[in-house]
Amino acid sequence: MSSESSKLVEKIREYWKSAHWQRFLHFLQEKEGEKVYHIHHWIDTSIHPESLQIALQFYFARQGWEIDREIDTYVLSPKPIATLHGVCPKGMPHFDFNFRYRPDVVLAPMGADAVKENCQSWGESYMKKFHSQFSFRPVGTREEEAIEGWFHSAHWERACHHCEDPKVVHIHVNVVTSVHPDAITEAAKRAFKREGWTLWDYTPCIFDVRGVTTGKIVFMLSYPQQIFDICWRFDPEVVLAPSPKPFMLTDPEFDVRTQGDLPGFLAQGKWVTLSREALRESIT
Numbered sequence: 001m002s003s004e005s006s007k008l009v010e011k012i013r014e015y016w017k018s019a020h021w022q023r024f025l026h027f028l029q030e031k032e033g034e035k036v037y038h039i040h041h042w043i044d045t046s047i048h049p050e051s052l053q054i055a056l057q058f059y060f061a062r063q064g065w066e067i068d069r070e071i072d073t074y075v076l077s078p079k080p081i082a083t084l085h086g087v088c089p090k091g092m093p094h095f096d097f098n099f100r101y102r103p104d105v106v107l108a109p110m111g112a113d114a115v116k117e118n119c120q121s122w123g124e125s126y127m128k129k130f131h132s133q134f135s136f137r138p139v140g141t142r143e144e145e146a147i148e149g150w151f152h153s154a155h156w157e158r159a160c161h162h163c164e165d166p167k168v169v170h171i172h173v174n175v176v177t178s179v180h181p182d183a184i185t186e187a188a189k190r191a192f193k194r195e196g197w198t199l200w201d202y203t204p205c206i207f208d209v210r211g212v213t214t215g216k217i218v219f220m221l222s223y224p225q226q227i228f229d230i231c232w233r234f235d236p237e238v239v240l241a242p243s244p245k246p247f248m249l250t251d252p253e254f255d256v257r258t259q260g261d262l263p264g265f266l267a268q269g270k271w272v273t274l275s276r277e278a279l280r281e282s283i284t
Contacts, residue, residue: 005274005275005278008047008106008272008274008278008282009274009278009281009282011106011107012047012055012106012107012279012282012283013282013283013284015106015107015108016059016282016283018109020043020108020109020118020119023119024039024041024095024119027039027093027119027121028089028092028093028095029092030093030123032123034123034124034125035123035124036093036121036122036123036124037093037122037123037124037127037203037204037205037218038093038094038095038096038121038122038203038205038218039093039094039095039096039119039120039121039122040095040096040098040119040120040121041095041096041097041098041118041119042081042098042099042109042110042114042115042117042118042119043097043098043099043100043107043108043109043110043118044099044100044101044102044105044107044108044109044110044111045099045100045101045102045105045106045107045108046101046102046103046104046105046106046269046270046271046272047106047107047271047272047274048266048271048272048273048274049073049082049084049099049266049271050273051272051273051274051279052084052097052099053071053073053084054276054279055274055279055282055283056071056084056087056097058279058280058282058283059283060089060090062283063089064090065089065090065091065092066089066090067087067088067089067090068088068089068090068200069086069088069200069220069222069225070225071084071085071086071087072084072085072086072169072170072227072257073085073169073259073262074169074170074257074258074259074261074262075261075262075265076098077249077261079114080100080101080265080268081098081099081100081114082098082099082100082262082265083096083097083098083099084096084097084098084099085169085170085227086170086220086227088201088220093121094201094203094218094220098110100114101268101269101271103269103270106272122205122206126206127204127205127206130206130213130215131180131181131204131215134234135178135236136178136179136180137178137179137236137239139179139180139183142239143179143183143239146239146240147179147183147184147187147239147240148187150175150187150239150240150241151187151188151190151191153242155173155175155241155242155253156191158253158254159171159173159228159254160195162254162256163197163221163224163226163228164224167258167259167260168226168256168257168258169257169258169259170226170227170229170256170257171226171227171228171229171254171255171256171257172216172229172230172231172247172248172254172255172256173228173229173230173231173253173254174231174232174233174242174243174246174247174252174253174254174255175230175231175232175233175240175241175242175243176232176233176234176235176238176240176241176242176243176244177232177233177234177235177238177239177240177241178234178235178236178237178238178239179239179240181204181215181217181232184217184230184232184240185202185204185217188202188217188219188230189202192219192221196223197221197223197224198221198222198223199219199220199221199222200220200221200222201220202217202218202219202220203217203218204216204217204218205217205218205229207231209231209247209248210248214231214232214233214247215231215232215233215234216229216230216231216232217229217230217232231247231255233245233247
């Protein structure tokens, strides 16, 4: 191993001991005593994402927390930030490892100029509080028919097309609704079975939409291998329908992520690639 690689390995080892990483492990191991649904971890780095992914694989394997699913890498456009998305250590909450390029940084917490909180988690109590602010309507026969109708609609058909498209690495299906996410979840489980898909896990969650905390249901499918989110805004007049307004990108009904803009993102930096030998050393 070269002296330069040795220096990088030592810097990565230092990061595993840092307060930032220890805070992440606190959430990952559910040390607050309640179920954690999802974690966002934000870093500055000059390490190439392929090396970052291998480092995470080695780190979690050493702890006995092998990663259960393929990891997706894409750009969080329009932000100049990319993500190792949907990392699932065995038996633990899934998380997104979000990163931006900084030439003089090996691994460090992302700066406050980009994010307010550079390690965030959402658990059971948070989601109960979030859902409690909405006056969800009771679900009777009419509502059940409307929900089921949406899962047979043209919007749903287009969602299925995106989900099965090999170029798509992540999809948000955008809706408006006045029913509790649990009612949508149960109908979604029936729909996945009808489509011949295999549901691996699911969780309620939130995300930031143009500065507004917004609800979603995260469905992790093992076939097709996809993380499929139904993202919802509350509308008391609507049972369940396609969103008339955009969420993250420009299409009101879908936010579809591919790796199309990843090469351009990577071309903007001089990323460091480390050998597997060096990455194994970094977790000892």
